Amino acid sequence: MEVIGVKDFNEMSKRAAQFVYEDLVNRRIKVMGMATGGTPIGFYKQLVRLYKKGDFSFKGIQTVNLDEYVGLSPENPNSYHQYMYQHLFQHIDIQRDQTHLPNGAAEDLERECVRYEQLIEELGGIDLQLLGIGENGHIGFNEPGTSFHSNTHVVNLTTATREANARYFNDRREVPKQAITMGIDTIMKSKKILLLASGKEKAQAIYRLLYDKVDESCPATILQRHPNITIIADNEALSLVTITDRKLN
Numbered sequence: 001m002e003v004i005g006v007k008d009f010n011e012m013s014k015r016a017a018q019f020v021y022e023d024l025v026n027r028r029i030k031v032m033g034m035a036t037g038g039t040p041i042g043f044y045k046q047l048v049r050l051y052k053k054g055d056f057s058f059k060g061i062q063t064v065n066l067d068e069y070v071g072l073s074p075e076n077p078n079s080y081h082q083y084m085y086q087h088l089f090q091h092i093d094i095q096r097d098q099t100h101l102p103n104g105a106a107e108d109l110e111r112e113c114v115r116y117e118q119l120i121e122e123l124g125g126i127d128l129q130l131l132g133i134g135e136n137g138h139i140g141f142n143e144p145g146t147s148f149h150s151n152t153h154v155v156n157l158t159t160a161t162r163e164a165n166a167r168y169f170n171d172r173r174e175v176p177k178q179a180i181t182m183g184i185d186t187i188m189k190s191k192k193i194l195l196l197a198s199g200k201e202k203a204q205a206i207y208r209l210l211y212d213k214v215d216e217s218c219p220a221t222i223l224q225r226h227p228n229i230t231i232i233a234d235n236e237a238l239s240l241v242t243i244t245d246r247k248l249n
């Protein structure tokens, strides 16, 4: 595990975009796992900036997102479908059939989970998975207590997660109570993982990810067992981490 410490959100976003862009240009990524939330917004902005400056084409690349809210159609402005369109897809040369997210509006949610898991397998698995982290150590929408053996599944969101994500909605009552998420096992099968964290609200989760015993009560602890993971985090997110454990920028 490599931990790269950077000054702030802006540096984290730039460093992460360079990291991914290099892998894209060198054709090390065919299938890219995408994340949402506030953390990767700067990363997508920087990635778009690099894309516009260079001559890289997304032709041949497929994207798969970690999760989507249940009950929101792909057109809903709060859906992760719209988030991806707004922050990345509309700015790059990628077609609709190259981008994949779980369908939170599917009639048969169980079947949708199976379809999504199979799709990832058929694409050949994820080459690089981008991750954020929840304050309670959740990854994707895998809340504390989720089995480490889980595949794509429907989750009941905790009150804490709904509250943390309420800032993106007009009214907190609009925050869905469920989501479809890649499971922990789905995420762990990714060949490479890049986790981003910014702000003091994430310090405890990063501390637990690095030092706690690997246990389902903190989903992110499983990442200690991933063979190829890089964490890019800012000073505030790393404030509980001893200096020798970071590769300083």
Ligand SMILES: N[C@@H]1[C@@H](O)[C@H](O)[C@@H](COP(=O)(O)O)O[C@@H]1O
Pocket: 035, 036, 037, 038, 039, 040, 066, 067, 131, 132, 133, 134, 135, 139, 140, 141, 161, 165
């Ligand atoms: N499903 C997402 C996660 O993928 C994300 O990592 C987390 C943290 O979000 P933020 O980056 O906004 O703090 O929020 C949501 O729960």
